[in-house]
Amino acid sequence: MTGSTRPPSKFLAAIAQIQEMIKTDRLQSGDKIPSERELSDRLSIGRSSVREALRALELLGLIETRRGEGTYLRDFNNHQLVPLIGAFIFDGDPSKEDVRDVKAILELGCLAILSRKSGADFTRPESSFEQQIEAADNKLLRNIWKIIADYAGSEPDNERLKELLAAAKQIQYLKHQ
Template sequence: MEKDGVRMKQPKRFLDIVTEIRNMTHKQNIRPGEWLPSERELAETLQVGRSTIREALRSLELLGLIETRQGEGTFLSDFRDHTLVEVLATFVLQDEQSHEDVRKTRLIHELAALGDVCSNNALTGLPVWKGLRAKLEAVEPLQRETVVRELLIVSGNRLSLKIWLLLCQYSGQPFTGNVNETERAILLDLLAAIAAGRQKEAEVSYIKWHELIEGGDNHDYS
């Protein structure tokens, strides 16, 4: 990304931060049941804002990897029985077909989340969709990953979210970068369909966006 001819440092993405927090627990030998560093310490160490750290921790808690106890702090959960990472590492990414299978499986989870949201009036009316729409209409920077991650989180399926996060890591982080001009109109149509609960229209827009970023250049042109 450039601004006034100066190369700007890309902001850290959600998955990058989650990975760094995980690496920190290994490096500092933090064991299940032990405290994690505070939000302030994590923000200083990872050089990101506290709101970004808070968002990452919220998703880690949804996945069951950490636990927040009122008045006590945040603890690392006992996730030694979570073998999904090892299973994926063993059986995927062995050839090109495996990569394609990962991409298709990830899309299945994304479309399932979209269907769950569109079929629930309480979910289609959430402020998050208006917030995303406002960013797009104001031509503010919006990370691709934010759109999809909110969809998965709002759908409420924790297992699907967990699998999706792992599949993203194994498929080359497909949502890197910010939404560009070509994508903006597609996403506005997608958000309008979600708000109206029109699942078929939402799916058409989502697949169109998916094919655009998966099949073309994935860089941030904003």
């Protein structure tokens, strides 16, 4: 027994180091990252392991690979994630109804944040939802919304939003503790 803790797998190490490299070198969306062979050299990790890391990041939509050219950092418009996860969790695609509800919920929440910011008597502004989401200034919310909206289609669906808003207004919250 050496007492040495098992080192993290090369695969995870590669992901971490690639992330670190991106951060250190201040790489932006669209920038090229080093080739697999160079990464393998620089990180002293076999190319297979580097590839496993890159494939995983690719599946997450974080990078994009172009055969014959290289690997590029990608903007966060995650195409793969929701369908992929959906396919695993549900037996197939998530119900369209569910997706629309979740989208409306996020938008309702966005409006609630804006309302909280600007005080009482908040009126739904006229701007597009992209703008409202930006105004809410919550990156996590924005990104989740983007994923869902991408999947649901970005037609407004004001009806559903109004419906949920009306429902929300009926909620009597019990204070108790």
